[in-house]
Amino acid sequence: MSVATPAVTPRATNRRFSSGFLTTVTWLLAIGFFFPVAWMAMTAFKQENQAASDPPTWFFAPTLDQFRAVLEGGSMVYVGNSVIATGVSTVLVLLLGVPAAYALSIRPVKKVSDVLFFFISTKMLPVVAVIVPIYVVAGQLKVLDNIWTLVVLYTAMNLPIAVWMMRSFFIEVPGEVLEAASIDGAGLMRTMRSVLLPMVAPGIAATALICVIFAWNEFFFALNLTASQAATVPVLIVSTMTSEGLFLARLCAAALLASLPVILAGWIAQKQLVRGLSMGAIK
Amino acid sequence: MSTSTIDRLEGSRRAARTEASDRTISRAEGWRRRGPLLPALIFTIIVTQLPFVLTIWYSLHSRNLLRPESDLFVGFSNYLDIARDSTFRQTALNSVVITLGCVLVAMVLGIVLALLLDRPFFGRSVARTMLITPFLVMPVATSVLWSVALLNPTYGLFNWTLGLFGLEAVDWTSTYPVIAILMALVWQWTPFMMLLVLAGLQAQPKDVLEAASVDGAGTWLTFRLITLPHLRRYIELGVLLGIIYVVNTFDQIYLMTAGGPGTASANLPFYIYQRAFLGFDVGQAAAMGVVVVIATIIVASAALRLIFRSFEVKE
Numbered sequence: 001m002s003v004a005t006p007a008v009t010p011r012a013t014n015r016r017f018s019s020g021f022l023t024t025v026t027w028l029l030a031i032g033f034f035f036p037v038a039w040m041a042m043t044a045f046k047q048e049n050q051a052a053s054d055p056p057t058w059f060f061a062p063t064l065d066q067f068r069a070v071l072e073g074g075s076m077v078y079v080g081n082s083v084i085a086t087g088v089s090t091v092l093v094l095l096l097g098v099p100a101a102y103a104l105s106i107r108p109v110k111k112v113s114d115v116l117f118f119f120i121s122t123k124m125l126p127v128v129a130v131i132v133p134i135y136v137v138a139g140q141l142k143v144l145d146n147i148w149t150l151v152v153l154y155t156a157m158n159l160p161i162a163v164w165m166m167r168s169f170f171i172e173v174p175g176e177v178l179e180a181a182s183i184d185g186a187g188l189m190r191t192m193r194s195v196l197l198p199m200v201a202p203g204i205a206a207t208a209l210i211c212v213i214f215a216w217n218e219f220f221f222a223l224n225l226t227a228s229q230a231a232t233v234p235v236l237i238v239s240t241m242t243s244e245g246l247f248l249a250r251l252c253a254a255a256l257l258a259s260l261p262v263i264l265a266g267w268i269a270q271k272q273l274v275r276g277l278s279m280g281a282i283k
Numbered sequence: 284m285s286t287s288t289i290d291r292l293e294g295s296r297r298a299a300r301t302e303a304s305d306r307t308i309s310r311a312e313g314w315r316r317r318g319p320l321l322p323a324l325i326f327t328i329i330v331t332q333l334p335f336v337l338t339i340w341y342s343l344h345s346r347n348l349l350r351p352e353s354d355l356f357v358g359f360s361n362y363l364d365i366a367r368d369s370t371f372r373q374t375a376l377n378s379v380v381i382t383l384g385c386v387l388v389a390m391v392l393g394i395v396l397a398l399l400l401d402r403p404f405f406g407r408s409v410a411r412t413m414l415i416t417p418f419l420v421m422p423v424a425t426s427v428l429w430s431v432a433l434l435n436p437t438y439g440l441f442n443w444t445l446g447l448f449g450l451e452a453v454d455w456t457s458t459y460p461v462i463a464i465l466m467a468l469v470w471q472w473t474p475f476m477m478l479l480v481l482a483g484l485q486a487q488p489k490d491v492l493e494a495a496s497v498d499g500a501g502t503w504l505t506f507r508l509i510t511l512p513h514l515r516r517y518i519e520l521g522v523l524l525g526i527i528y529v530v531n532t533f534d535q536i537y538l539m540t541a542g543g544p545g546t547a548s549a550n551l552p553f554y555i556y557q558r559a560f561l562g563f564d565v566g567q568a569a570a571m572g573v574v575v576v577i578a579t580i581i582v583a584s585a586a587l588r589l590i591f592r593s594f595e596v597k598e
Contacts, residue, residue, distance in 0.1 A: 019402070026399040026410055034413035036470065037420060039440060040428050054438045096326055099319030109316045115324065117587060122331040124583035126531055128552040129572030132559050133337035136348075156330035159323060217421045219534045220552075224560060234423040238538065241427055248431055248438075255424035266419035267412055274478045278520060282482045 037263075044253035051249035066253035070240075075254070078236040081147050085222075085232055086215040089154035093162045093211050094204060096155070101166030106178065106196070116167070119160040120279070127157075131224055138225060147230040153221050158211040161279055165210065168280030169203025170196075206272030213262050233258045335576070341569035348563035361570035370546050371571065374554040378530060380461060381550055385468040385532075386525040390518060392469070393476025398506075400477070401484040411481075418474035426538035429467040430456055434539075460540040460548035467535050472528075476521045483517030484510070516592070526582060551575050 043051045045062035104112050134153070135144070143149045173196065181191045197204075219234040226235060237254050240247075266273055275283055342362070345355045365371050400411055420428070433440050434455040442452040455463040487510065495505045533552045536542055542549030542557065549557070551571065559568035 019404070022399060022402065023404040026396075026404065027406075029396060029399065030410040030413040033470070033473070034416055036428055036433060037416050039432060040420075040424070043432060052438045054443065056438065056440055056443055096323040100323035103316055103318070103320035107316050109320055110313070115320065118324075119327065120587060121583065122327055124527055124579055124587075125331060125335060126552065126572070126575050126579055128531070128533070128555045129338055129576045130331070130334035131556070132341060132565050132568050132572065133334040135559070136341075136565070137334070137337070152330060156327060159327055163323060213419070217423075219423050220531075223537075224556070234421060234534075237421075237423050237427060241431070241538065251427055251431060255421070255427050259419070259421045259424045262421065263416060263419045266415065270412070270415060270478075273415070274482045277475060278479060278482075278524065281520060282479060282517065283486075 082232040085150040090211040092155040097162035105170035145227040154215040164279040210276030346565040378550040389472040392473045396477040397480035415474040422534040430539040479521040
């Protein structure tokens, strides 16, 4: 006892000191990583001459002028296109992906792993390798600059992720529950609707979130396959940048508004984010 | 090996759930099971595989995007051109540098941040929320933010900060284009790695850590002998998923440097895009696409094996 007491105290102090030190480091890093986003948000509330000043302007009277300018400049067409491309493709992904995941888990087909392998391998095909034929074929079918082309492509882009993710949720449903339902005389549709779907609803929500993030942020297809009619929000930002490159504050306002839906969704659903990004491999 | 384990798992599930065993599933039942899968499967084959078959077809032709009637079979000459194309080699090298540079730096930073976040402290969830934000910003917005607001030579925040330390202003995107792109990419991907590693840390069995501490193992020893081996699977998964995503990087390059100066910072996706949509050379672009796919398959087969292994451990 008498030996232990003096040995413990410095160590405890030491530990408290190093814990405080680590906490400080963590906070500094968190602020450092977050700072560019904060700077973008700050700049969006500035006047142009404050945004591009040397030295940078740190204190200013915030203004909503830039947001007003962004929203007035016909940007709603782009937002509408993005909403259609993101929303419809996500619904299609779920309509196709949930039954597929069911057929790969609960009442599985033969060769489950081959099918899973195929789905994931399409994700590894670089998009740049298929952009040329997609462009040519879309041109021949007269669907260039058509929002439904993006809907189809975004559905294909997200479907493999959704199948893997949904399967990882279906696998967790205990078999006994489904057996009990079938013993109670519930038919397949009934079991699906009143037993299975409620149990995997959080999984469906998480899958939808991931699909929304990827579709909303997608730029490569949108850049190459749209012009004036079907252009989405990322394209709007780029055209703002090239045509009005010097309007930094307005650019930041547009970038902030464009990023905000995904940032908020990601903040709310942090847990599901990990699972989705690892395609269900990590919880 | 790993796939057969999944089969076995499936097999046991199937046996547990239905009376019919694998062998006695009737033909009708087989189709009933396949039914829900087919729409997704057929859709994916049509939208993702057919274009690739066309890519191979185009790669054997000389074809101009603006004059589709100029289609001419040229055999493997597009591929021979690639072999002679020093720009292709340079952009391929850039692809490797940008992908590996981004993934490795982001992983090291991600591990450090995950370890820092895996301790109780005041405001931890706020700090985590702040740290994941870079990953959620639209990549196009990220590029704007870095190239215009942070790295701009005259009013960018970076040069102003350098100036505080008495250092010369640098025109980042034209003097160090690859480094400028890497900065934006690492900033975006570090949170991704951090989230995966953090999930790994939190899945660590607590009793093992307690046992180690009771046995008198110090922090460093515990980390090296217990935590790091446990994290290995998560780190591998993060690196490989990171490679798959980052190798396709286009937005940042298109917006921050346009591949320049010259082709100094172009990667393969950007170079192929240039050949197809600015050079209108469909055959060349398609052949490059095929080469990229072959290279990707080599990397991807390693990735797939790993993802399957991850699933196996989980279940």
